[in-house]
Amino acid sequence: MLINIDDYSYDEIIERSLHVPVIIYFYSDDSSVPELLDLEKVSKEFGNNIIIAKYNVKENSKRQDITAVPCIKLFKNKKEITGFVGNIPEEGLIEWIKSKL
Numbered sequence: 001m002l003i004n005i006d007d008y009s010y011d012e013i014i015e016r017s018l019h020v021p022v023i024i025y026f027y028s029d030d031s032s033v034p035e036l037l038d039l040e041k042v043s044k045e046f047g048n049n050i051i052i053a054k055y056n057v058k059e060n061s062k063r064q065d066i067t068a069v070p071c072i073k074l075f076k077n078k079k080e081i082t083g084f085v086g087n088i089p090e091e092g093l094i095e096w097i098k099s100k101l
Contacts (some may be wrong), residue, residue, distance in 0.1 A: 002043035005053045007062040013053050017075040021101060022051045026071040028058045037070070038090045045094050050101075074100055 005013050005024070013022055025039060043052045057066050072093070073083035082100060 001048055001050070002039055002052045002054070005055050007060045010055065010060075010062050013051065014075055014078055016051060017078055020049065020051055021097075022053060022075040023097065024053045024055055024073050024075065026055050026057050026063065026066045026069055026073070028056060028069045030058060037088060037093060041090045042093050042097070046097065050097065 003013075013024070016022060025037070039052055039054065046052075055063065057063060057069055068085045070087055071083065071085045072088075074081045074097070084096075088096070
């Protein structure tokens with residue numbers, strides 16, 4: 001499942017990580033890093049077994065600790081488990097997610 005989130009829905013998505021792993025993709029539309037990642041393809045790979053959420057750091061302010069984009073974080077049981085900064089093709093992200101589940 002792929003969804004867009006903002007400051008208002010952020011806590012709700014973290015809460016859902018009690019039931020299913022949540023990947024949050026932190027990005028900015030004005031980033032100088034070209035977008036290489038097809039999140040729709042990644043989402044289809046996992047179906048309803050994970051939630052992938054996109055969070056625009058320029059339009060929202062809840063996550064001030066995100067200092068570089070793109071940044072990907074995995075949450076389980078309302079806790080950040082792991083993550084990384086930088087661009088990755090979808091095949092790489094799929095393998096990364098599989099290794100963490």
